[in-house]
Amino acid sequence: MIQLQRVKLSWLRRVGYTLIVVGVVGLGIVFWPKTGALSPWSPGRIIDDNVFYDTNTFSSVQDIQNFINSHTPACDTWGTGPSEYGGGTRAQYAAKRGWHGPPYACLRDYHENPSTKETSFERGGGWFAGGLSVANIIWNVSKEFGINPQVMLVTLKKEQGSLFTDVWPLKSQYKYAMGFACPDSGPGNTANCSSEYAGMYNQLRMAARQFRLYTNRPGEYRYKAGRSNYIQYNTNAACGGSWVYIENQATANLYNYTPYQPNQGALNAYPGTAHCGAYGNRNFWRFFNEWFGSPLNSIRIESPLSVRTEGTGSKLFTDMTITASFTIRNATNQRRDLGTMAIAARDSKWNNYDFGSQRVILEPWQTYTYRVTTKLTKEENYKFWITNYRDGSGWSNNYPESAPGHSREVSTFVQTAPTVTSPVTIQNQRTHVGQSTRIRFTVKNNSPKPVDLGYFGAAITSPSGRNADASFDTVNSLAPGATYTYDREFIPRESGIYKARISGTLDKGTTWTEAQYPVPTPASAGNRAQFTILPNPTLTQGITFSNPSPRAGEPVTTTFKI
Structure with missing residues (x-):
């Protein structure tokens, strides 16, 4: 769907006379200040589906209006400004060219009544009762057909970029502004637009509707997602093309709307032209990036x-x-x-x-x-x-x-989580340093299925903060309703208060349960315990006898100190 549009000389002169060819305009060329080489792009993935169908990119009609205001110049509604080409004012210059007179309705001011087809050009150049602004129309059709309003704005810029720069646009510039119903079937593959869909409201609404039809009825259109499609480089088939695997429906929508891809020359020449080039989808991708950031996974x-x-x-x-x-x-x-x-x-x-x-x-x-x-x-x-x-x-x-x-x-x-049914205990409550004892607790499987206890045991911290863990068990399958008693030897190496907790891992050490699994119960005291290890007694004075040379039968007192 490509536009063929008469534009007034002021626009042509801004572009440059040597580049104006009717067949080229039919390909949707829009000239903009050069901003550098075209960013890398993939012809099979121009825009992602989640971006194309996102209707929440603007919060309100006013939000869209603010965007349009910030991307369009102030309007010379009555053509009173001096003509860029001599001959008095802009209105006077238009009269000499045979164009219609003021008011001139800029994109930011344009309104249209969908029922009567009256526009700002007939009603004073701006708002009038019953008229909808471009922002309002875009908001409505985006919600109606589930199309991102950013897509609508970028398509408008791609198809009729002059509306974003012209301070005194003619009514004809709105006639086929979205390039809808403008197939390249005219003389020399130029755009052949249908007057049935003329007018800004028609163009915006029918373009959004068409994008939705491409989506809802993909089998009815030429370019299809999920397969390789032959896509020409130009309206002229002799310019060739290539097979492109279209990755998603949104990209297929763009090709069904503008059925060409840029060749390498067109990519290299951005924002200019190249032999056998086509520019609509190239410009869509670039304009979207410039205005809204990447259309891919945004x-x-x-x-x-x-x-x-x-x-x-x-x-x-x-x-x-x-x-x-x-x-x-x-x-x-x-x-x-x-x-x-x-x-x-x-x-x-x-x-x-x-x-x-x-x-x-x-x-x-x-x-x-x-x-x-x-x-x-x-x-x-x-x-x-x-x-x-x-x-x-x-x-x-x-x-x-x-x-x-x-x-x-x-x-x-x-x-169902297994639970600890008895607290962590030490076998001998008066254990001394170096003396062997046992650490115990009991776990029950409460599930009707076998449960994995993983690699678990008693994690112990010594009074000085060192790791004093008892050896761990691995129990990968505890039968339904069964209990398992953890019972391991523990030999303390220092005296003082030890802190113990049930710890383990079910994923080879990525996550440690730290007293949370098996699940504690009131009987398990939170899966934590502490106990005191006594120091060993020390001999401070050796054995002595009260009589170093006793006779047989004499009492002797033997002493030592600990």
Whole structure:
């Protein structure tokens, strides 16, 4: 859908006479100040789906209006400014050229009544009762058809860029402003626009509708996502083309709307032209970058969904605090309202155990981590996944898009947790340094299925803060209802107060349970204990006799000190 548009001489002169060729205008060339070489791009992935269909990129009609105001010049509504080409004022110059007179309605001021087709050109150059602004039209059609208003603005710039620069545009510049219903079937492959869809309102609404039709009926259109498509470099088939694997539907939409890709010459020449070049999709990609940042993964989940407990990692148990989290990054230079983010949770019977929802608004380049906690009380198979709700889009399990390799869902079994049914005890409460004793506690499996206790035991800290752990056990399968008694030798090496706790790991040391698993009970005293080790007695004076040479039968007193 490419535009063929008459433009007044002031625009042509700003571009440069030597570049004005009707066939080239049909390809959607828009000339802008050179800003450097074209950034790398992939013809099979121009814009991501989650960007193309994001209707929440602006918060209101006024937000869109503010954007248009900041990207368009002040308007010479009555043509009173001096003509750039001599001959008095702009209005006087227009009269000499045979163009219509004022008012001239700039993009920021243009209004149109969709029912009567009256525009600002007939109603004083700006607002009038019953008229909708361009911002209002874009807002309405974006919501109606689920298309990002940024896409609509960039397409407008791609197809009729003069509206963003002209201070006294003619009405004809709005006639086919989105290039809708303008196939390249005219003489010399020029645009052949249908008057049935003329007018700014028609152009904006029908373009948004067409993008939605491409999406809803992909099999009916030439370029399709998920397969290789031959795409020409130019309207002239003799210029050639190449096979392009189109990665996603949004990119297929762009090719169905503007069915050409830039050749290497066109990429190298940005923002200029090249032999056999086409520029519509090149310019769309570049303009989007300049205005809104990258159209690729602009809002992206940059970590896999994590569902774990502090003590047992990814192995989940009932009545333990489960934390679910993931990280989102806004890789644009715009503030983005993502709506409501949540983590849904369902058991095998599809009962709802959703985690708390959070409204997420990200500033430019901001990274945000969603983190919520819950407890599950029932042993079951559960599925957890990232979900989102946005006004106009409803619930989606695919937005924001996840970075490659990052899973959006977790399926796992939540088991009834084993418990510690007796406290950590030392066999001999009057143990001395170097004396062997035993450390004991008992664990019970409360689940109807075997449970993994992992690698666990009594972690002990000496009075001086050194590690004095007893040896650990590995129990990977404790039968349903069974108990297991941990019983290990302990030989203290110093006197004083020792602190012991039940510790272990279910994931080879990535996460340590630290008194949280097996689950403590009132009988286990929090899975912690402390005990005192006595110093060994010391001989301070050797054995002495009261009579060093006693006779047989004489009493002798023997003494020593400890």
